[in-house]
Amino acid sequence: MTRPRILVVGAGFAGVECVRRLERKLAPDEADVTLVTPFAYQLYLPLLPQVASGVLTPQSIAVSLRRSKRYRTRIIPGGAIGVDLKAKVCVIRTITDQIVNEPYDYIVLAPGSITRTFDIPGLTDNAFGMKTLAEAAYIRDHVISQLDLADASQDPAERAARLQFVVVGGGYAGTETAACLQKLTHAAVKRYPRIDPALIKWHLIDIAPKLMPELGDKLGRSAQKILARRGIDVSLGVSIEKAGPEEVTFTDGRVVPTRTLIWTAGVVASPLIATLGAETIRGRLAVTAEMTLPGQDGVFALGDSAAVPDLAQGDDAICPPTAQHAMRQGPQVADNIIATLRGRPLQPYRHKDLGLVVDLGGTDAVAKPLGIELHGLPAQFAARGYHWAALRTNVAKVRVATNWTLNAIAGDDFVRTGFQARRPAKLKDFEYTDAYLSPEQVRAQVEGTGREQL
Incomplete structure (x- = not known):
């Protein structure tokens, strides 16, 4: 008899934590594990x-999936573009654009x-955008090039337009992006004696009435005051009406000449979910x-793509x-797959939220760990301590701690790599x-090509 085939789609927090638990708990001859991801990190x-x-x-922050000596998962370098639940086949487009069918007995989406x-x-x-490593690296190059x-x-x-920057999205990603990049330009402009620092303007806008409402009114206002003190213009209840290559029009009628528009206005479930034909809740798989x-x-x-009931909150949350x-759901799914293989009952996911941390760069931060409201240095210690502890390998922890220390002592060199200088890097790309x-x-x-394997 062949071993059961477990296919894990996605190498984010959920997928990787699931694979790690499967590798630790499954015997080598108990099942075959395959991971679908474009990148092995x-x-x-x-x-x-x-x-x-x-x-x-x-x-x-790109933690290799192959560092573990016990790593025995087969990696398919590509992305899942469809799933036939009846035939138990996942359709995959590899990084070389080859379309292959991967059969499975158990699939983790x-x-x-x-x-x-x-x-x-x-x-x-x-x-x-601000969802991938390439986008982050490109944005850094782009912002420094605007100063140049x-x-x-x-x-x-032209000078004034290049020194205006617009970030859309008042959640964690947008707020941290605006805060960290403003810190970068504030430090960098000292090396540009021909640029008047007053010309550098950062705009953070969001259609919501509050900045990071999950933090609560008090910490949200505290974060907004920090940004305002740094000169970041925060506009709430405002979005983008249209975006051009040299200017952005806000819904309140303002037209901002700029070459930099960063969009971080939330996320939606992967389009893969729509290929299943299954019930969804606000776009996430029920x-x-x-x-x-x-x-x-x-x-x-x-x-992110599943509407997992929050039993700790109740009331259909x-x-x-x-x-x-995601980091806690992954091991639970792995345990439930193993329980299925061994004929044991499955366990529900239950986790009480530990709180929120927002790093605004330097010594500025706001946090709400375990319901305790913090700001300033205590919040910064909580934010960086949480992120450091959550990194998966000791190598990653050492690299991050070293980078933080060097940056605090020596500052930034404002180097523009130019690796993607001739490549488009907008949302559509x-x-x-x-x-x-x-x-x-x-x-x-x-049905047309059968169950081909790599």
Whole structure:
């Protein structure tokens, strides 16, 4: 008899933690584990703004999946673009654009999320995203290049436009991105004697009435005061009406000349979920508390793309799409798969939220660990302590701690790598939303080519 085939889709927090638990608890001959991911690393997303601002190097938060000596998972370098639940086949597009069918006995759907966009003229053509390592590295190069070009320009209008920066999204990602990059430009402008520091203007806008409402009114106002003190213009109840290559129009009528629009206005579940034809809740796959898909044998889903019931909250609440929940759902799904293999009962996921941390750069931060409100240095220690502890390997922890120490002592060198200087790097170039198949196309692919394997 062949060993059961476990296919894990996605190498985010949920997928990687699931694979790690499976490797530790399964006997070598008990099951075969396969992971589908374009990159053989786990990206620690909460620290991405610090890569964009140069506090951390990209390698620091890209944790290799192959460092473990016991690593025995087969990796398919690509992305899942469709799943035929009846045939138990996952359709995969490899990084060389080859389409293959991967059969499974058990599938773990953890494809994560993509940037939420709206039908705003010019948005995907002119805005930068902040979801991948490449985007963070590109944004850093772009921001520094704006300083270089402004310094060299003889046109006052062009200089002013290049020194205005717009970030859309008042959640954690947007607030931290605006705060960290403002810190970068504030430090860098000292090396540009021809640039008037007063010309550098950062705008943070959000359609919501409050900044980071999950923090509560008190800490939200504290964060807003910190940003205002630094000169960041925070506009709430405002969004983008249209985006052009050289200016952005706000919904309140303001027109801001700028070459930099960063879009961080939330996320939505991966388009892979739409290929299943299953019930969803606000776009996320509706699953049980055990993270199984009702009516389907051997299908588990978790993380940003699954609406996992939040038993700690009750009242039909679902777990928010945060790293904290994904990191804990992964091992629980692995335990439930093992329980299924061994004929044991499945256990529901239950986790009480530990709180929130927001790193605003330097000594500025706000945090609410275990319901305790903190700001300033205590909040900074809590924020960085939590992130440091959550890093998966000791190598990553050493790299991050070293980067933090060097940056605190020596500051930034404001180096622009230029690796992607001639490549487009806007929202449309990273999401690949047109790569997914419809349910009908998935069935045709599975029925037409059979179960091919790499």
